[in-house]
Amino acid sequence: MTLPVKHSRLAALENSLPGRRGRILIVDDRPDKLITLETALESLGHEIVAAGSGADALRCLLEHDMAVVLLDVNMPGMDGFETARLIRSRRRNVETPIIFITSYGDELHALRGYTLGAVDFILAPVVPELLRSKVSVFLALFERTAQVREHAQRLLHQTEQLQLLTRFSLAMHSAFSIEEILQIAADAVREIVGAQFASALLTINQSGLREQKIRFSPLHRDLSAGRRAERVDLEPLHLEPSCCRRLKAAELAAPELRPLLPAGELPLGGVGLATPLVSRDGTVLGVLLAAGKQQRDFCDDDETLVVQLAQIAATAVENSLFAEARELNRVKDEFLATLSHELRTPLSSILGWAQLLQTGLLDADETLEAIEIIQRNAEMQSKLIEELLDVSRIITGKMQLNMRPIRISPVLKAAVDVVLPAALAKGIEIDVSGEEVQDGISGDADRLQQVFWNLLSNAVKFTTGPGHIEIRLEADDAQVQIVIKDDGEGIDPKFLPHVFDRFRQADSSTSRIHGGLGIGLAIVRHVVELHGGFVRAASEGRGRGTTFTVVLPLVAADGEAGVLPEHFSLEASSVLVPVAVDSKS
Numbered sequence: 001m002t003l004p005v006k007h008s009r010l011a012a013l014e015n016s017l018p019g020r021r022g023r024i025l026i027v028d029d030r031p032d033k034l035i036t037l038e039t040a041l042e043s044l045g046h047e048i049v050a051a052g053s054g055a056d057a058l059r060c061l062l063e064h065d066m067a068v069v070l071l072d073v074n075m076p077g078m079d080g081f082e083t084a085r086l087i088r089s090r091r092r093n094v095e096t097p098i099i100f101i102t103s104y105g106d107e108l109h110a111l112r113g114y115t116l117g118a119v120d121f122i123l124a125p126v127v128p129e130l131l132r133s134k135v136s137v138f139l140a141l142f143e144r145t146a147q148v149r150e151h152a153q154r155l156l157h158q159t160e161q162l163q164l165l166t167r168f169s170l171a172m173h174s175a176f177s178i179e180e181i182l183q184i185a186a187d188a189v190r191e192i193v194g195a196q197f198a199s200a201l202l203t204i205n206q207s208g209l210r211e212q213k214i215r216f217s218p219l220h221r222d223l224s225a226g227r228r229a230e231r232v233d234l235e236p237l238h239l240e241p242s243c244c245r246r247l248k249a250a251e252l253a254a255p256e257l258r259p260l261l262p263a264g265e266l267p268l269g270g271v272g273l274a275t276p277l278v279s280r281d282g283t284v285l286g287v288l289l290a291a292g293k294q295q296r297d298f299c300d301d302d303e304t305l306v307v308q309l310a311q312i313a314a315t316a317v318e319n320s321l322f323a324e325a326r327e328l329n330r331v332k333d334e335f336l337a338t339l340s341h342e343l344r345t346p347l348s349s350i351l352g353w354a355q356l357l358q359t360g361l362l363d364a365d366e367t368l369e370a371i372e373i374i375q376r377n378a379e380m381q382s383k384l385i386e387e388l389l390d391v392s393r394i395i396t397g398k399m400q401l402n403m404r405p406i407r408i409s410p411v412l413k414a415a416v417d418v419v420l421p422a423a424l425a426k427g428i429e430i431d432v433s434g435e436e437v438q439d440g441i442s443g444d445a446d447r448l449q450q451v452f453w454n455l456l457s458n459a460v461k462f463t464t465g466p467g468h469i470e471i472r473l474e475a476d477d478a479q480v481q482i483v484i485k486d487d488g489e490g491i492d493p494k495f496l497p498h499v500f501d502r503f504r505q506a507d508s509s510t511s512r513i514h515g516g517l518g519i520g521l522a523i524v525r526h527v528v529e530l531h532g533g534f535v536r537a538a539s540e541g542r543g544r545g546t547t548f549t550v551v552l553p554l555v556a557a558d559g560e561a562g563v564l565p566e567h568f569s570l571e572a573s574s575v576l577v578p579v580a581v582d583s584k585s
Contacts, residue, residue, distance in 0.1 A: 022067025434473030
């Protein structure tokens with residue numbers, strides 16, 4: 001007898017609750033016992049599925065996953081033990097919890113049940129409170145496991161998008177022509193955000209003539225045939241740098257945008273995304289357009305990805321337009337090799353663990369470990385991309401500062417606190433000394449902390465413990481000076497003039513000991529200069545340490561200025577804590 005039950009009231013409750021809800025499968029050949037068990041469990045608020053035989057139970061498990069199975073031992077034909085054996089023979093149900101319900105309490109029954117994979121026995125007549133208590137444990141475990149798997153799937157999806165972003169970024173920076181960059185950018189937009197169609201437009205001045213270059217990336221290549229050659233006018237779109245506009249059907253159908261869309265009919269779904277390609281002086285050079293989502297509407301994450309691709313494409317275009325002949329090409333090649341190495345290191349770990357997650361063979365602890373490793377490496381890779389975007393903002397002149405009166409001492413101390421664990425782990429002593437600064441500065445506290453963090457991280461990375469880092473804060477009536485001196489590896493005199501150049505490293509081989517893209521110090525110099533100051537580096541050579549000096553102009557500050565302690569020392573620790581920072585060499 002089959003008694004499938006799904007209470008409509010409970011189904012409505014299930015839909016109203018967040019996360020995945022577990023089902024309870026009750027298997028018994030007696031309808032009165034099924035009703036008794038259902039009544040006892042109804043207050044838990046989960047879907048209850050009832051089966052009147054072992055065969056019915058197996059059919060239910062083919063259709064749905066169950067959080068727990070309550071299985072009567074004494075059933076005609078296929079008894080509970082045989083049913084449990086068949087359940088366990090199916091790979092998907094190897095770990096499905098089975099609780100036997102029986103009138104027999106002897107040890108032989110229990111031993112046989114546990115041998116077949118039972119997690120518990122409940123003696124009839126059933127005590128409702130005891131039943132609810134035991135079932136609740138497995139419902140909670142099921143929901144937690146489901147949440148972990150869903151989180152793993154989200155991380156895997158983000159990882160796949162990040163992998164694509166990395167691949168297209170490398171391809172754009174390795175391209176040999178403007179047309180190739182635009183084609184890669186259009187293909188990237190369509191593939192990463194799942195658009196039905198994408199296009200890239202660039203307007204450039206060559207020999208005093210304005211020329212438009214358009215590249216298309218349709219889902220079906222033949223749809224780009226017969227496209228129109230009319231001039232594209234971007235003014236009606238009112239595109240703003242670092243912003244993405246959602247376009248409705250009427251805007252997509254406007255005459256100004258028709259040259260960016262394929263000839264003929266294409267089910268675009270009535271929505272599109274447009275973001276500008278912006279030059280370093282803020283001029284809108286072109287646009288990236290995505291139209292028609294394959295499965296759903298565009299979301300905020302899609303907008304973020306399209307903006308990132310536009311920034312990368314604009315940087316690649318300007319590098320191609322204004323590249324310095326042979327030397328710049330050599331530096332670019334070295335940087336791309338470094339970038340490829342630095343991005344693939346965490347990516348290899350991400351992909352390896354993601355593949356293990358997909359097998360479904362990891363237990364709960366191993367799954368949590370895999371997720372932690374994937375998340376840690378994804379964050380590391382995300383930081384590398386954020387640094388690339390910082391450089392893009394520098395190149396395009398779009399790095400914005402939140403300027404306000406601040407005291408330099410707390411900003412410096414915050415940076416010291418961040419690198420302190422890594423320094424202690426390497427046995428490096430940090431010695432800070434300074435004097436009272438009666439005036440403050442006008443600056444962006446977050447960006448200045450980024451400056452000091454970069455410099456201190458470099459000092460920690462290039463100092464072999466036991467070592468020493470000295471930080472001095474000095475000021476006069478006009479300026480404040482922050483000196484960071486280490487006794488680490490030092491800098492080759494030949495490379496010293498280039499230490500703040502973008503994408504330059506003293507050792508650019510991917511087999512070098514220290515990681516990094518070689519852009520951290522370029523960001524440091526740019527941020528300091530935006531504050532009206534300057535930064536310089538000094539070193540007597542390899543093995544003789546390095547000194548970085550940041551000088552910032554003072555302004556009159558209201559109230560009391562921050563006071564750095566006259567002297568404090570941080571003792572070394574023997575615990576090793578790896579730290580990943582930008583390279584100065």
